[in-house]
Amino acid sequence: MTSITLNINGEPVSGDVEDRTLLVHFLREQLALTGTHVGCDTSQCGCCTVHLDGRAIKSCTMFAVQADGHDVTTIEGLAAEDGSLHPIQAAFQEHHGLQCGYCTPGMIMMAADMLSRHKKPDEQTIRKELEGNLCRCTGYANIIKAISAAAEA
Amino acid sequence: MYPSPFRFARANSIDEAEKLFVASNDAKFLSGGMTLIPTMKLRLATPEDVIDLNAIEGLAFVRRNGDTLEIGARTRHADVAQSSETRSALPALAYLASMIGDPSVRHRGTLGGSVANNDPAADYPSAIVALNAQVKTSQREIAGDEFFTGMFETALEEGEIITSAAFQIPSRAGYSKFPNPASRYAVVGVFVADFDGTIRVAVTGAGPRVFRQEEMETALSKDFTPAAVKNINISPEGLNSDLHASAEYRAHLINIMAARAVEAALS
Numbered sequence: 001m002t003s004i005t006l007n008i009n010g011e012p013v014s015g016d017v018e019d020r021t022l023l024v025h026f027l028r029e030q031l032a033l034t035g036t037h038v039g040c041d042t043s044q045c046g047c048c049t050v051h052l053d054g055r056a057i058k059s060c061t062m063f064a065v066q067a068d069g070h071d072v073t074t075i076e077g078l079a080a081e082d083g084s085l086h087p088i089q090a091a092f093q094e095h096h097g098l099q100c101g102y103c104t105p106g107m108i109m110m111a112a113d114m115l116s117r118h119k120k121p122d123e124q125t126i127r128k129e130l131e132g133n134l135c136r137c138t139g140y141a142n143i144i145k146a147i148s149a150a151a152e153a
Numbered sequence: 154m155y156p157s158p159f160r161f162a163r164a165n166s167i168d169e170a171e172k173l174f175v176a177s178n179d180a181k182f183l184s185g186g187m188t189l190i191p192t193m194k195l196r197l198a199t200p201e202d203v204i205d206l207n208a209i210e211g212l213a214f215v216r217r218n219g220d221t222l223e224i225g226a227r228t229r230h231a232d233v234a235q236s237s238e239t240r241s242a243l244p245a246l247a248y249l250a251s252m253i254g255d256p257s258v259r260h261r262g263t264l265g266g267s268v269a270n271n272d273p274a275a276d277y278p279s280a281i282v283a284l285n286a287q288v289k290t291s292q293r294e295i296a297g298d299e300f301f302t303g304m305f306e307t308a309l310e311e312g313e314i315i316t317s318a319a320f321q322i323p324s325r326a327g328y329s330k331f332p333n334p335a336s337r338y339a340v341v342g343v344f345v346a347d348f349d350g351t352i353r354v355a356v357t358g359a360g361p362r363v364f365r366q367e368e369m370e371t372a373l374s375k376d377f378t379p380a381a382v383k384n385i386n387i388s389p390e391g392l393n394s395d396l397h398a399s400a401e402y403r404a405h406l407i408n409i410m411a412a413r414a415v416e417a418a419l420s
Contacts, residue, residue, distance in 0.1 A: 019203070043190070
């Protein structure tokens, strides 16, 4: 076991992890931050997308020990303290950017990363940026609408 | 808990990483982890020790020195793609980096990791060969033409660590790949570089490892146009044939991707 300390959603968090623990399992199973999902076993689906030091990464493809000393933001960290939704979350709600909802946390975390790099992405850019996030309901049309709307908000 | 148990060590210097490697019976270096970690999750790799190179300082940079562009081994694909140095000196390389995997992969994956792993369908090996790069390691420098020796095999010795790659800056260059629609790996990728009339064409994805296409180099040195490479007869013999594409299809794609790469170099 290795002791790690990192900032999660702005709060310092410590824990003991086996070296082989993936970051996503530390978040979900040790910290009960179950908003971050696991949709595949093969690092392809993007459901587990979180931000590491401000950049979108797949938390299933990083060991928790590697996050020691770093900043992690999960879907739980997006809404304001009073519970009001982040503009991207609000846009997903407004434009029905989800069907079953399983991919949604990853989609929203990727959208937040995308909008930090592209101010007003066009549809083609949004589609390219979502290459690593799969929606098995194939609900992409409304996800793209929601991200476009959030960019305008 | 998918991977089998291992010991994790964070190296703070190249020297420390090499010592840790020597002390282990079965160690793997961890850079971006975009291949190693998925492979460990499937238990296709089960190292006893994982030596993390991410905390070593001085390995992430893009620097122009005269007619070379040197990129640190731990530079993430996204940083290579966004770097103003890359975009001005070697826009074809910035484009190549921007097409690797997806944004999350580009935020973690590194040049050194990709080059050391030498996946036959990886993008970077084509740039290392076409741009006549020198691969710098903890022990020496290796010429791009000598670096990739076979499928997932390189000239690196056990425990040797890539520190940077110095790419020659050509007068013009272009890269084009036909990506696998799921993985974005190259089914075929072609990098074309023109060094004042001396042409280098490197093909990735098509064979067991990256290779130069000399007939195309000769044709382009006489006539640097897409038409010059479109009808060169490429033999499917020795090319990869798998569920993604037959050898014949890959041979055909070499023509198409080469023509598009030339078109990109001209634009």
